[in-house]
Amino acid sequence: MVDNYKSILKGIIATILILSPSVIQAASNDTSTINYSVAAINELNLDGGPYDLTVDTATAGQEPELVTYEGTYDITTNCGTNAKKITAQLNSDMPDDTFLWFDMAPPTGAASVWMDPITSASQNIITGIDATAQANISFIIDLEAWATAGVIESASKTLTVTLTDS
Amino acid sequence: MFMNKKIAVLASLLLLFTGTAFAAGNDTTTINYSVAAINEVNIDDDMETFRISTATAGVQPNAEVAAGSYDITTNGASNTKKLTAALNGAMPAGTALTMAVTAPTGGTSAGAVTLTALPQDVVTAIDGVAEADIAISYSFSATVAAGVIEETEKTIMVTLTES
Numbered sequence: 001m002v003d004n005y006k007s008i009l010k011g012i013i014a015t016i017l018i019l020s021p022s023v024i025q026a027a028s029n030d031t032s033t034i035n036y037s038v039a040a041i042n043e044l045n046l047d048g049g050p051y052d053l054t055v056d057t058a059t060a061g062q063e064p065e066l067v068t069y070e071g072t073y074d075i076t077t078n079c080g081t082n083a084k085k086i087t088a089q090l091n092s093d094m095p096d097d098t099f100l101w102f103d104m105a106p107p108t109g110a111a112s113v114w115m116d117p118i119t120s121a122s123q124n125i126i127t128g129i130d131a132t133a134q135a136n137i138s139f140i141i142d143l144e145a146w147a148t149a150g151v152i153e154s155a156s157k158t159l160t161v162t163l164t165d166s
Numbered sequence: 167m168f169m170n171k172k173i174a175v176l177a178s179l180l181l182l183f184t185g186t187a188f189a190a191g192n193d194t195t196t197i198n199y200s201v202a203a204i205n206e207v208n209i210d211d212d213m214e215t216f217r218i219s220t221a222t223a224g225v226q227p228n229a230e231v232a233a234g235s236y237d238i239t240t241n242g243a244s245n246t247k248k249l250t251a252a253l254n255g256a257m258p259a260g261t262a263l264t265m266a267v268t269a270p271t272g273g274t275s276a277g278a279v280t281l282t283a284l285p286q287d288v289v290t291a292i293d294g295v296a297e298a299d300i301a302i303s304y305s306f307s308a309t310v311a312a313g314v315i316e317e318t319e320k321t322i323m324v325t326l327t328e329s
Contacts, residue, residue, distance in 0.1 A: 028206065028326045029324060029325040030209045030236075031323045032212060032321070033213045033319055033321055034215075034263060036215070036306050036317070038313070038314055040314045041218075041227050043223035043224075074222070074223035074225075075224060076310060077310060078227065078313050133224060133226045133309070133310045135223070135225065
């Protein structure tokens, strides 16, 4: 009877010894979970500033010559196709007979909008913007002042440019 | 008195014989031993979370990076093992998940590897080694073309295998 128990015990031990190496080898890999996401990103930057414009020349018999500031802007957005636009507005209207014109070259895939002078009301400047990441895209600001505007001492306006949903 | 001395002498002789009998006993036993192939790798970080949410206007969104570590024990011969890494599926277009695994002593790191669904070598020429907390560096990047992506899960499988 005792011998039988010994035989059974030996059998169990032998089985464990045989199984052990294969159990060790089975653990030769491991996994890790990666959770990832990308948020909506909409970044717009006008390079430089403030921009100084002074109307100071004219040809006799004609309205004063407009002056132009040439600058650049940068844009990054991961929106869908044609999903964004850029609008512009001033913090208040320009004085009578003075005009600010703002023209931005569009990023690839988008379109510029021919516009009236910018005012305190928001206006579309560029539409149909796709996902893009471009730097140093050109823009111009023109200041026009008719003779009837008179002399204007140093003044300033705040131009707000917004990248928003179409 | 005389009897007592005889008893004492006999007792001493018995003790001596008994000791001699034990000392003369010997036996042998056989020790069978073996060491199985051992290959253990463990990524210490069960989960990493990346969320891209910032960019500088004019350039692609900022990549997210994370640091992790792993442990390894193998009794493989010199240069006989390597670590591979694979995802359970390909990343979406415009996104990339890279993994740079520092090699254990004697091994060679492949540097930053862009992970795909196919296993790629991240460390090669691994010798017998037992080291813990070896550095892993992860990076997740996305171009604007990838668009907005809600939280998604991928599984990285790291395998210690034959070179």
